[in-house]
Amino acid sequence: MNEQAVANAQVAKSEWTELQRDIAGQLDPTAQSSDWRDWQWQLKHSIRDIELLEYMLGKCFSSQEQEQLRRTVAKFPMSITPYYFSLIHKQAYSTDPIYLQSVPSSLELETHSEEMADPLAEDKHRPVSCISHRYPDRVLFYVSNACAMYCRHCTRKRQVGDRESKPGRDDIEQGIEYIRNTRQVRDVLLSGGDPLMMDDEFLDWLLGRLVNISHVEVIRIGTRMPVVLPYRITDKLCRTLAQYHPLWVHTHFNHPREMTEAAAESLAMLADAGIPLGNQSVLLAGVNDCPRIMRRLVHRLVANRVRPYYIYQCDLAEGLSHFRTPVGKGIEIMESLIGHTSGFAVPQYVIDAPKGGGKVRVMPNYLISCSDRHVVLRNYEGMIVTYKEPDTYTPRSCEGGCERCGLDPPESGAEELDAIGIHQLLTNTETTEALVPASNERAHRMH
Numbered sequence: 401m402n403e404q405a406v407a408n409a410q411v412a413k414s415e416w417t418e419l420q421r422d423i424a425g426q427l428d429p430t431a432q433s434s435d436w437r438d439w440q441w442q443l444k445h446s447i448r449d450i451e452l453l454e455y456m457l458g459k460c461f462s463s464q465e466q467e468q469l470r471r472t473v474a475k476f477p478m479s480i481t482p483y484y485f486s487l488i489h490k491q492a493y494s495t496d497p498i499y500l501q502s503v504p505s506s507l508e509l510e511t512h513s514e515e516m517a518d519p520l521a522e523d524k525h526r527p528v529s530c531i532s533h534r535y536p537d538r539v540l541f542y543v544s545n546a547c548a549m550y551c552r553h554c555t556r557k558r559q560v561g562d563r564e565s566k567p568g569r570d571d572i573e574q575g576i577e578y579i580r581n582t583r584q585v586r587d588v589l590l591s592g593g594d595p596l597m598m599d600d601e602f603l604d605w606l607l608g609r610l611v612n613i614s615h616v617e618v619i620r621i622g623t624r625m626p627v628v629l630p631y632r633i634t635d636k637l638c639r640t641l642a643q644y645h646p647l648w649v650h651t652h653f654n655h656p657r658e659m660t661e662a663a664a665e666s667l668a669m670l671a672d673a674g675i676p677l678g679n680q681s682v683l684l685a686g687v688n689d690c691p692r693i694m695r696r697l698v699h700r701l702v703a704n705r706v707r708p709y710y711i712y713q714c715d716l717a718e719g720l721s722h723f724r725t726p727v728g729k730g731i732e733i734m735e736s737l738i739g740h741t742s743g744f745a746v747p748q749y750v751i752d753a754p755k756g757g758g759k760v761r762v763m764p765n766y767l768i769s770c771s772d773r774h775v776v777l778r779n780y781e782g783m784i785v786t787y788k789e790p791d792t793y794t795p796r797s798c799e800g801g802c803e804r805c806g807l808d809p810p811e812s813g814a815e816e817l818d819a820i821g822i823h824q825l826l827t828n829t830e831t832t833e834a835l836v837p838a839s840n841e842r843a844h845r846m847h
Contacts, residue, residue, distance in 0.1 A: 423482050426456060436482070439632040443548060447480040449473070453503065457490060468506035476557050476719065478504050479550045484628045487657060497655045497687040501551055502628075508552065508719035517558045519716040521756030530567045530575045534758055536820070537586045541575050542567055543606065544593035549628040551652075553682055553723045555715040555752075560593055576609050579616065586617040589650075596625045596632055600640045607644040619644065622680075624652040626666040633666035638673040650678040650709060654688050659700040671705040678709035681747065683730050684723045685714075691736030698737065698745045708747035713762070716754055727751070727762060735764050739780025 416433035424431035427445040435441040447453055450469045454460055461469065480502045487498045518524075522532045522540070532540040545559055545566045554560055567575075579585050588610055595603070610619055621641075625632040641647055649670055653659060671677055679701050681688065688694055698708045711733065714724040730749045737746045750759040768776040768784065775787040824832050 419486055423486050427482060437631045439629055442481045442483055442629055442631060445482055447485060448478055456485060457493060469504055472504040472506055472508050476504065476508055477550050481548050481629045484549055495686065498657065500687055501553065501654065502549055504552060505722065507722040510721060511718050512721050515716050515718045515721065517718055519555060519754050520752055525756055528574045528578045530571045531578050534756055537584050538589065539579060539585050540589050540591050542592055543572060543590050543595050544597045546597045547594045548597065548625060553684055553714060553720055555717045557717055557719065580613050583615050586615055588616055589620045589622060591622045594623050594625060595621050596623045600637055604640050611644050618646045618648065620648040620650060622650050626651045626663050627653050627658050630662040630666035633669050638669050641675060642673040645674060648676045648678065650680055653679050653697060653701060654681050654684060656693065656696040656700050659704065664704050667704045667706060677706040679706050680710040680712060682712045682714055683725055685725045689725045689729050691733050694733050695736060695741060698741065698747065702745045708745055711747045711749045713751040715752055730762065731764055
């Protein structure tokens with residue numbers, strides 16, 4: 401055995417903990433340390449049924465609990481990687497944040513009047529089967545309906561894991577054609593499911609097709625693999641992804657305990673491949689609805705070269721009421737971050753508005769009041785100050801004639817977009833003076 405092989409064996413041995421050996425042995429008596437770090441082995445031995453879950457937890461649910469859990473799994477599938485299962489504290493599993501995110505609950509069968517199967521109206525914004533186009537210059541590209549682990553708080557519970565909704569090669573080709581023919585699309589987000597459930601060769605083919613579309617400026621991949629199956633991040637995968645810059649990866653850490661050595665190693669591999677990393681957390685009752693927990697999480701993220709991007713308010717998807725917090729809890733968390741830690745460690749708190757309204761940023765009120773000469777502000781300490789507006793500013797009137805403007809004209813590439821929404825009311829090139837909802841009764845009466 402050469403020196404490198406010896407070194408690799410020593411590393412593998414050091415990472416083959418007693419807990420991991422026990423869990424792997426329960427699932428596969430022949431398992432070796434190399435199997436534990438094999439992402440395909442992890443997927444093959446994922447926990448998907450209630451009987452195996454009981455065996456692994458060392459607990460026997462009551463007959464009523466078993467029946468409720470079976471009904472839940474029949475509607476919303478369960479899949480937990482051995483790696484992620486190893487993070488559960490079994491002594492207090494019922495309140496453990498890892499357990500709550502991965503193990504089904506009968507509460508998921510409770511549907512309240514405000515909840516919807518498709519809360520973000522993604523299906524209504526699909527020009528083709530695997531593209532959702534809600535924003536002017538970017539699209540969501542559904543390339544997989546499978547995940548390494550089925551998060552219990554998933555907003556797409558209606559389709560993730562459903563064999564009927566698995567995109568085929570023809571669907572993906574159709575999505576590529578839509579992007580090619582829609583020139584305003586400059587940003588493509590690969591999502592699903594988890595795009596990294598696809599093998600490296602398919603990712604190589606897909607990314608190669610997208611980067612050859614002239615108006616596509618950036619590609620993003622949304623994945624939870626560094627959290628639930630960090631061994632999926634291999635040298636080969638990183639070499640594949642590194643061919644297609646500018647490429648971004650957004651992952652989904654919800655709790656600081658998810659930042660293990662293996663997770664940190666996977667993030668380092670991606671960052672070393674030159675891939676910018678972001679994180680999107682979901683605010684979940686009983687998991688991370690605590691300012692101290694969130695602060696610890698964002699600090700661990702930035703220490704591992706991951707920029708906290710979003711904290712999402714939990715969506716109004718079916719069966720998620722037990723996870724939802726008041727919006728005030730999110731505001732409290734933001735108050736604990738802004739000014740109390742580095743600015744680049746502070747994510748944006750957003751509500752993905754129901755019925756396709758898109759992401760709405762929600763912030764504490766730092767602008768107290770204003771006049772034509774002064775703005776009254778308050779800072780994170782509660783200090784109230786005045787900022788004086790300039791006396792000498794000459795308003796710049798934009799009328800769309802960039803060639804006559806002293807500023808740089810727009811670069812060639814993605815097509816310029818017409819102003820819509822609030823921006824439409826602010827631009828001088830539009831005559832629109834009001835945005836009136838189609839259902840406005842007063843407008844109907846006037847007509």
